Amino acid sequence: xxxxxxxxxxxxxxxxxxxxxxxxxxxxxxxxxxxxxxxxxxxxxxxxxxxxxxxxxxxxxxxxxxxxxxxxxxxxxxxxxxxxxxxxxxxxxxxxxxxxxxxxxxxxxxxxxxxxxxxxxxxxxxxxxxxxxxxxxxxxxxxxxxxxxxxxxxxxxxxxxxxxxxxxxxxxxxxxx
Amino acid sequence: xxxxxxxxxxxxxxxxxxxxxxxxxxxxxxxxxxxxxxxxxxxxxxxxxxxxxxxxxxxxxxxxxxxxxxxxxxxxxxxxxxxxxxxxxxxxxxxxxxxxxxxxxxxxxxxxxxxxxxxxxxxxxxxxxxxxxxxxxxxxxxxxxxxxxxxxxxxxxxxxxxxxxx
Numbered sequence: 001x002x003x004x005x006x007x008x009x010x011x012x013x014x015x016x017x018x019x020x021x022x023x024x025x026x027x028x029x030x031x032x033x034x035x036x037x038x039x040x041x042x043x044x045x046x047x048x049x050x051x052x053x054x055x056x057x058x059x060x061x062x063x064x065x066x067x068x069x070x071x072x073x074x075x076x077x078x079x080x081x082x083x084x085x086x087x088x089x090x091x092x093x094x095x096x097x098x099x100x101x102x103x104x105x106x107x108x109x110x111x112x113x114x115x116x117x118x119x120x121x122x123x124x125x126x127x128x129x130x131x132x133x134x135x136x137x138x139x140x141x142x143x144x145x146x147x148x149x150x151x152x153x154x155x156x157x158x159x160x161x162x163x164x165x166x167x168x169x170x171x172x173x174x175x176x177x
Numbered sequence: 178x179x180x181x182x183x184x185x186x187x188x189x190x191x192x193x194x195x196x197x198x199x200x201x202x203x204x205x206x207x208x209x210x211x212x213x214x215x216x217x218x219x220x221x222x223x224x225x226x227x228x229x230x231x232x233x234x235x236x237x238x239x240x241x242x243x244x245x246x247x248x249x250x251x252x253x254x255x256x257x258x259x260x261x262x263x264x265x266x267x268x269x270x271x272x273x274x275x276x277x278x279x280x281x282x283x284x285x286x287x288x289x290x291x292x293x294x295x296x297x298x299x300x301x302x303x304x305x306x307x308x309x310x311x312x313x314x315x316x317x318x319x320x321x322x323x324x325x326x327x328x329x330x331x332x333x334x335x336x337x338x339x340x341x342x343x
Contacts, residue, residue: 001303008298034272103241128245135270137228 034135036154040064041133044062045123048101049108050069052056054123056098059149063171065164066143068125068136071112076140078118078157086164087120094147094175095168100125102139146171214254219265221254222247226275234277 035041040058047054058064067083069076087097097120101109106124113122125131134143137156144153144167152174153167178186212220220235225246227238234249235243244320246267253263279288317325 007300038269103245127248128242129249132246132249132267132270135272137271155301 003057007143015099034149035143038151039149040151041130043130043133045100045125045130046096046106048106048113048124054098054101054121057149058145059147061094061147062173063147063168064143064145065095065097065168066100066134066145067097068100068102068131068134068141069112069141070102070139071108073139075158076171077117078138079160082164084117084157086161086168089165090168092152094172097121098123100130102131102136103128113160142167143170144171147175184185210232214251216252217260217323218247218250221250221260225250226271228271228275286295 009148040056042055042057045053045141056064056066069080081096087131090097099113099118099122100124101124104112104124106126109122112118118134134141134151135154140158142155142159142164143151146152152171155163155167222236223234225235225236227233227240227243227246229240229242230238233240235241235246249266250263253266266274273279279286281289
């Protein structure tokens with residue numbers, strides 16, 4: 001086998017190993033593609049409790065935790081106690097929680113909210129447009145939006161307390177700097 | 178002209194007319210025509226990946242997410258947006274991943290380039306292999322040839338079957 005061909009084969013295998021190594025190092029729950037690092041999309045959606053429209057205009061000096069959920073979503077129920085605890089911890093602070101109902105009926109969503117102690121504002125994304133604008137793959141998904149209106153991070157799947165608090169505190173630390 | 182010749186002529190004429198009709202029909206159906214909005218939606222959605230499916234296009238997927246993506250494409254087409262604007266709206270949220278045919282001007286171009294490069298390298302190796310003559314076996318030293326001839330002659334003289342010594 002000629003020397004140059006051996007070099008090509010070795011280089012090809014080395015490139016494959018590097019690509020695989022980089023891929024395995026990535027956290028599948030922390031997809032960097034799409035909207036992370038970009039300005040969050042503004043939206044206006046009807047509140048589930050029927051009290052009118054909720055408008056999100058990112059960049060309004062608050063940290064926003066945006067959680068996409070549905071009543072039929074089992075992992076959403078699993079993560080809900082964490083969301084309730086952390087919401088109570090930051091209630092009245094510079095952190096705002098918003099729940100976005102995804103591919104669900106408003107009635108089922110409202111029942112879920114009432115049955116599971118969700119007291120933060122919840123809205124209905126009935127056509128999935130807001131979910132598309134944030135790049136939602138499947139629920140639950142949680143987005144961390146900084147006071148500058150930029151999406152600082154996203155978490156795919158049920159979120160745990162440490163990840164949620166760390167995401168919020170990282171943004172608060174950035175604000176304090 | 179006899180009746181039989183007339184019948185043959187008519188049959189041939191019918192065959193020719195039938196063939197011409199088929200060619201005209203095929204050409205008519207394949208003619209360039211203005212794309213309807215529904216055809217445009219089908220074309221765009223067949224190039225978009227359903228975000229909750231395994232390798233299915235938005236057009237082919239029965240999933241609710243795919244239906245909502247299709248509805249959005251329908252709305253954008255009705256608004257008069259260009260194909261590029263519509264696809265870019267999804268790319269802004271989901272990256273190049275959402276496009277079933279990866280664009281050439283990004284990292285995903287490797288998907289197109291690597292097979293071509295592999296084909297070129299393989300072709301070069303095959304070309305080199307065909308041009309290079311197969312290696313000739315080394316010629317035996319004259320002493321060995323002489324010894325072998327002598328042995329063959331001896332065995333022929335004795336009329337012994339040929340044997341191989343280790």
